[in-house]
Amino acid sequence: MERFDRRLHVRVGETDVERAQALAGALDITTSALVRLLLQLPAEDIAAQRHVVLDLTCANRLYRELNQWGYQQNQAAHALNRIAYYLRREAMDASDVLDELSSVGRQLERLRERTGELVAPVRKVAESHLLFL
Incomplete structure (x- = not known):
């Protein structure tokens, strides 16, 4: 398994936290894995x-x-x-x-x-x- 030794701090509101947790839960992944997944999206296609x-x-x-x-x-x-x-x-x-x-x-x-x-x-x-x- 890949070791992630860098951190990314993001300020979000309660609604965004709830949406991220709900989406991560629906995908059965952690919120960290969700953020890493979303970072793979090409900027021009978002x-x-x-x-x-x-x-x-x-x-x-x-x-x-x-x-x-x-x-x-x-x-x-x-x-x-x-x-x-x-x-x-x-x-x-x-x-x-x-x-x-x-x-x-x-x-x-x-x-x-x-x-x-x-x-x-x-x-x-x-x-x-x-x-x-």
């Missing part, structure tokens, strides 16, 4: 307010969720490729094609339902400066 703090647990959850989205999209693409394969060999009739397309449509609709409300927040995270704890 006004943009597009910074996201991720701990390893949150980053792993986000990775697993995005991986699952990719898996579902891959399954839909595989089903469409299977349909195309059998159509080229004239091994499927119209009713089989419609059944398979309906199945793929349901898979994609379930994916859209699950990801719909998460797309915008995930996009914001992807476009933000990430700070890892």
Whole structure:
């Protein structure tokens, strides 16, 4: 663990102390670690307010969720490729094609339902400066 032998003294009001302690508590870090984290922010980007703090647990959850989205999209693409394969060999009739397309449509609709409300927040995270704890 890194040893911090320098001190930074800052005068703040009670409201700022409470906010710092609440934020540090929510992130499960000390207020000193919070200040060190905030000091990493690039000065020119602070006004943009597009910074996201991720701990390893949150980053792993986000990775697993995005991986699952990719898996579902891959399954839909595989089903469409299977349909195309059998159509080229004239091994499927119209009713089989419609059944398979309906199945793929349901898979994609379930994916859209699950990801719909998460797309915008995930996009914001992807476009933000990430700070890892």
